[in-house]
Amino acid sequence: MIVTLTTDFGGHYVGIMKGVIKRIAPSVEVIDLGTDVQPFDVKGGAFVLYSSYKYFPAGTVHVAVVDPGVGSDRMAIAVRSRNYYFVGPDNGVLMPAAKDDGVVEVREISNRRLLLEEVSGTFHGRDVFAPVAAFLAKGGEFAEVGGRIEKIIDLEFFRVVGKGRAEGEVVFVDRFGNLVTSLKEGDLEPKDECVIKIRGKSFRARYVRTYSEGREGEILIIKGSSGHYEISIREGSAKELTGLSVGGRFAIL
Amino acid sequence: MIVTLTTDFGGHYVGIMKGVIKRIAPSVEVIDLGTDVQPFDVKGGAFVLYSSYKYFPAGTVHVAVVDPGVGSDRMAIAVRSRNYYFVGPDNGVLMPAAKDDGVVEVREISNRRLLLEEVSGTFHGRDVFAPVAAFLAKGGEFAEVGGRIEKIIDLEFFRVVGKGRAEGEVVFVDRFGNLVTSLKEGDLEPKDECVIKIRGKSFRARYVRTYSEGREGEILIIKGSSGHYEISIREGSAKELTGLSVGGRFAIL
Amino acid sequence: MIVTLTTDFGGHYVGIMKGVIKRIAPSVEVIDLGTDVQPFDVKGGAFVLYSSYKYFPAGTVHVAVVDPGVGSDRMAIAVRSRNYYFVGPDNGVLMPAAKDDGVVEVREISNRRLLLEEVSGTFHGRDVFAPVAAFLAKGGEFAEVGGRIEKIIDLEFFRVVGKGRAEGEVVFVDRFGNLVTSLKEGDLEPKDECVIKIRGKSFRARYVRTYSEGREGEILIIKGSSGHYEISIREGSAKELTGLSVGGRFAIL
Numbered sequence: 048m049i050v051t052l053t054t055d056f057g058g059h060y061v062g063i064m065k066g067v068i069k070r071i072a073p074s075v076e077v078i079d080l081g082t083d084v085q086p087f088d089v090k091g092g093a094f095v096l097y098s099s100y101k102y103f104p105a106g107t108v109h110v111a112v113v114d115p116g117v118g119s120d121r122m123a124i125a126v127r128s129r130n131y132y133f134v135g136p137d138n139g140v141l142m143p144a145a146k147d148d149g150v151v152e153v154r155e156i157s158n159r160r161l162l163l164e165e166v167s168g169t170f171h172g173r174d175v176f177a178p179v180a181a182f183l184a185k186g187g188e189f190a191e192v193g194g195r196i197e198k199i200i201d202l203e204f205f206r207v208v209g210k211g212r213a214e215g216e217v218v219f220v221d222r223f224g225n226l227v228t229s230l231k232e233g234d235l236e237p238k239d240e241c242v243i244k245i246r247g248k249s250f251r252a253r254y255v256r257t258y259s260e261g262r263e264g265e266i267l268i269i270k271g272s273s274g275h276y277e278i279s280i281r282e283g284s285a286k287e288l289t290g291l292s293v294g295g296r297f298a299i300l
Numbered sequence: 301m302i303v304t305l306t307t308d309f310g311g312h313y314v315g316i317m318k319g320v321i322k323r324i325a326p327s328v329e330v331i332d333l334g335t336d337v338q339p340f341d342v343k344g345g346a347f348v349l350y351s352s353y354k355y356f357p358a359g360t361v362h363v364a365v366v367d368p369g370v371g372s373d374r375m376a377i378a379v380r381s382r383n384y385y386f387v388g389p390d391n392g393v394l395m396p397a398a399k400d401d402g403v404v405e406v407r408e409i410s411n412r413r414l415l416l417e418e419v420s421g422t423f424h425g426r427d428v429f430a431p432v433a434a435f436l437a438k439g440g441e442f443a444e445v446g447g448r449i450e451k452i453i454d455l456e457f458f459r460v461v462g463k464g465r466a467e468g469e470v471v472f473v474d475r476f477g478n479l480v481t482s483l484k485e486g487d488l489e490p491k492d493e494c495v496i497k498i499r500g501k502s503f504r505a506r507y508v509r510t511y512s513e514g515r516e517g518e519i520l521i522i523k524g525s526s527g528h529y530e531i532s533i534r535e536g537s538a539k540e541l542t543g544l545s546v547g548g549r550f551a552i553l
Numbered sequence: 554m555i556v557t558l559t560t561d562f563g564g565h566y567v568g569i570m571k572g573v574i575k576r577i578a579p580s581v582e583v584i585d586l587g588t589d590v591q592p593f594d595v596k597g598g599a600f601v602l603y604s605s606y607k608y609f610p611a612g613t614v615h616v617a618v619v620d621p622g623v624g625s626d627r628m629a630i631a632v633r634s635r636n637y638y639f640v641g642p643d644n645g646v647l648m649p650a651a652k653d654d655g656v657v658e659v660r661e662i663s664n665r666r667l668l669l670e671e672v673s674g675t676f677h678g679r680d681v682f683a684p685v686a687a688f689l690a691k692g693g694e695f696a697e698v699g700g701r702i703e704k705i706i707d708l709e710f711f712r713v714v715g716k717g718r719a720e721g722e723v724v725f726v727d728r729f730g731n732l733v734t735s736l737k738e739g740d741l742e743p744k745d746e747c748v749i750k751i752r753g754k755s756f757r758a759r760y761v762r763t764y765s766e767g768r769e770g771e772i773l774i775i776k777g778s779s780g781h782y783e784i785s786i787r788e789g790s791a792k793e794l795t796g797l798s799v800g801g802r803f804a805i806l
Contacts, residue, residue, distance in 0.1 A: 049575060051568065051572075053565070053568075076575075078568065078571050078572075078575075078583075079567075079568055080565055080568035080569075080572075081564045081565030081568050082564065083563055083564025083565060084564075095564070095565045098565070098569075099565045099568055099569045099572065102569045102572035102573050102576065102679070103572035103575065103576065104572075104575055104576050104579065107572075221562065221564075221566070222562055222563060222564070222592060223562075223592050256624065256674045257623065257624020257625060257674035257675060258621070258623065258624060258675060259621070259622050259623070259624050259625035260624075260625075269674075269675065270673075270674070270675075271673075271675055271676075272566075272673045272675045272676030272679060272680075282593060282621065
């Protein structure tokens with residue numbers, strides 16, 4: 048069985064979570080799904096999980112720890128969807144993925160016997176989420192996690208699609224400075240040229256199918272590997288040129 | 301059986317160490333404990349290992365390669381503690397963790413038959429530490445590593461605790477700019493407010509239990525997940541504000 | 554069986570590739586060989602693979618995705634060498650490693666039944682290379698990958714060795730700023746001092762066997778762990794001092 052980790056921290060904090068999981072469930076395999084989420088970027092973390100979860104074998108337990116509210120009274124939750132488990136804070140980070148797969152049941156993590164003996168106020172990845180994920184991955188009963196709940200925090204990517212105009216937001220920035228957007232297949236009518244409006248400024252852009260069709264320095268609109276449109280510059284950084292980061296809004300005309 | 305890696309290098313140098321281990325011990329699992337140590341930062345590497353080692357299953361072999369003296373006459377050592385093995389250079393990087401668990405025996409790595417055929421002057425992680433870790437993880441006899449030794453280099457985190465005043469040093473800086481310090485539970489008497497002195501400058505700070513209790517921009521003293529006090533700013537970088545990095549000293553009044 | 558990944562992207566894109574492989578071949582182990590390649594740096598990726606591949610067990614499938622031409626008409630290829638498989642784009646990134654081990658056979662990846670159902674124009678790591686690697690790692694027949702080909706793109710590191718003078722290029726820059734060069738054992742006659750010429754400027758340098766022999770701030774020529782000479786500065790960055798990056802040429806006199 049597999050547990051994946053999506054976090055806005057890296058290094059030995061991720062290493063510690065792996066140790067905790069291996070102590071509880073020695074035969075479980077732990078895989079970094081994405082430790083490239085920016086600090087406190089709940090939306091970016093949600094997109095990472097949403098665009099990746101379904102490539103893993105059914106039954107995989109996906110843990111996401113992007114958790115600016117750790118130690119406050121935000122709930123810790125576990126979600127059972129059609130094919131997967133999701134474990135993390137109740138701040139929306141799990142929801143785009145879980146809803147995409149189809150939510151079956153949500154439970155608050157409240158069974159103290161599943162957690163580390165001492166629960167810190169700052170690292171629930173280690174003390175709460177890793178042990179619960181290990182418990183589920185080794186076949187533990189979902190209902191033992193805690194009581195069933197209905198009301199949790201949702202997260203939706205901003206997206207308004209009209210005639211000849213679509214508004215969206217950046218949901219992830221990759222290492223190359225490509226801006227992955229909330230706009231999906233069908234939201235745009237690919238035509239030769241278009242205009243991107245960002246905070247009053249206008250940029251000319253062109254639809255292409257692959258990066259290699261772009262000319263150097265040109266702004267491109269391309270259907271990215273996640274099925275979402277991306278704003279890119281061939282061998283350049285669209286992030287730098289436009290100044291947009293996660294949550295930044297724009298319109299395409 | 302598990303081998304963990306803590307290094308101040310990343311990328312394919314870590315990948316090569318994994319290859320070496322898998323060739324010697326195919327069923328051993330290799331886990332990155334922390335490859336987020338700053339270059340040459342022996343103290344930071346020591347803290348990473350010390351604050352993480354015990355979350356792994358008993359019998360785990362922990363390798364730490366933060367090794368500015370590689371190729372000099374510094375010894376390569378293996379330490380057997382109550383529950384773990386530690387393998388690395390004799391520069392103190394292993395000691396806070398090994399002493400915390402209880403040192404049983406230290407041996408110099410001198411058995412050439414355990415090493416790669418050609419030992420380079422620059423990459424003992426590959427040529428010395430990885431093969432010895434693989435040997436131990438697959439059940440090799442500890443005594444075969446080399447002769448027993450008593451005198452090795454120690455490393456202690458700086459810490460002077462007096463009445464109403466505690467001096468310490470930064471032992472790790474995380475990705476968020478939080479400063480993890482050498483001061484532990486009991487070293488400070490949490491009260492509402494305190495003053496942090498850094499190179500003549502004074503900063504007001506407040507004790508909190510979780511990041512979420514802090515107001516934006518405020519300097520916080522918080523008991524971190526390692527049990528050590530941290531100097532933090534909610535959703536900001538204490539490193540930038542104070543100018544402190546690993547080894548930087550301060551006093552709390 | 555092991556699949557290794559060498560990429561110029563990191564984070565969840567690598568995570569997705571692992572998911573794809575585990576779905577197809579659950580018992581295969583996936584190891585990051587090197588995800589520290591700079592964006593679009595085919596030469597650096599080729600060096601990472603070339604200097605690391607042979608430390609892995611025979612039969613390992615090495616995947617390299619440094620692929621600025623993704624979505625163009627560049628071929629996707631699989632190479633069988635004496636002891637390994639190599640999978641990646643036909644842009645030379647696989648060749649220094651494959652030739653070093655001895656190329657047995659090259660095939661174009663053209664069997665659509667092995668790929669993900671929908672092949673994107675931007676992420677062949679997920680849609681093409683990961684599934685083919687999983688197929689080979691679980692014992693799939695090499696000939697099923699696609700038709701045999703003879704003509705592929707080669708990549709050689711620039712290297713001209715003459716009497717008392719050797720010209721080379723930088724093939725990798727590590728995290729410390731050390732410049733790994735194309736010059737190998739035998740290309741230089743180590744003597745006490747030498748001169749490095751870079752774009753008209755001359756730098757004095759000294760041959761040493763280990764970093765620890767260097768004086769602080771001094772430029773060093775050292776035989777690196779890969780058997781290639783490196784230009785280094787003890788506890789400093791040769792990259793910053795010289796301004797060289799991958800592909801940058803120099804002469805040593």
